[in-house]
Amino acid sequence: MTVAMAEEEVNYASVVFKANKSPTAEAKKAEETVYDEVKVKNEPTKQIDDTKADEKAKNRDGHFRQLACCLGILCVVLLLAIIGVCVYITAFNHTSEQNQLKENLTILQAVNLNLTNINNKLNSTVNNLTVQLDNLNKSYTALESNNTDLIAENQKLKTQNQKLKTQNQQLETQMKNLTDMLQDMETERNELNVSRAQWSIDQYCPIDKAVRQCKSCQAGWLQDESSCYVIVDARPPNQTTWDEAQADCKEKISELAVANNAHEKEYIRGKSWSRPEVNGYWIGLRVVDGKWTWVDGSDLTEISWIQPATPTEGHCAISVRDKGLKSMNCSETNAWICEKKALSLTPP
Missing domain, CATH: 3.10.100.10 (Mannose-Binding Protein A, subunit A)
Structure with missing residues (x-):
């Protein structure tokens, strides 16, 4: 009775295989629990059981190897997928950066063209200002020369003005003298007119025998x-x-x-x-x-x-x-x- 019970006693053991990395959802689904029954028999049947156990062990090893290969292949596929995703993301980012660079290049080219036009306008303005500056310098030189001439002319005019003042004083003196002379001449003219009038009277109206007799023509x-x-x-x-x-x-x-x-x-x-x-x-x-x-x-x-x-x-x-x-x-x-x-x- 005791032997029978020993033969029928069965022990169960659980074996779980886990990857080093965290498994994905598919890996979790693929994960299985393998159960194996281990029977403990009495010593007499130990050899037969060992043979069966060896076969079962070999079968388990084959299953484990297949499972390990599948898991390895799955890891490689996952690794390749991750690498592909990374490459895709990198290529996408590179393409986006390239497009952004192209857009930035277009903007920079437009800005460069605008700056070139502005630079050309500024150069033209600088040239015009240079010409104007040269003209202003020439005008300034001419004005400075004219100013020098005007200063010299002003000095001459001052000298002439002083001479004219002196001449004016002399002319005023002469005018006063001439005025006095005119007054004297006026007096003399009046006297002369009286003398001429008297002369005319004597010529045209001579006295004949104490009587004046006038004629149309003077004597002679x-x-x-x-x-x-x-x-x-x-x-x-x-x-x-x-x-x-x-x-x-x-x-x-x-x-x-x-x-x-x-x-x-x-x-x-x-x-x-x-x-x-x-x-x-x-x-x-x-x-x-x-x-x-x-x-x-x-x-x-x-x-x-x-x-x-x-x-x-x-x-x-x-x-x-x-x-x-x-x-x-x-x-x-x-x-x-x-x-x-x-x-x-x-x-x-």
């Missing part, structure tokens, strides 16, 4: 209509040129005789006495700007009155009794006839 003058004539019957060497004769007439408050019509021409010719020592008498007719012109500014209208009629510069006219008017060089000497307006004695 011949009257014809509204004119008074004086015949200056000068003999050589007292004869004069045309200009000197005109000056003498002006001293007599008259001019060389003018014939505005045929009557006056005939009157003048009738008074031009013919003498061997007298060639003729200067009258107020000469050549001016290629024309025969009277001293009163009128032109000779009757060219036939004078011989030769062609005007010659530097020629003046003389009156000859038997020949009329004759052209002669103004520098020659002759007697002359003066004329002035007669004094009107009748009331207007």
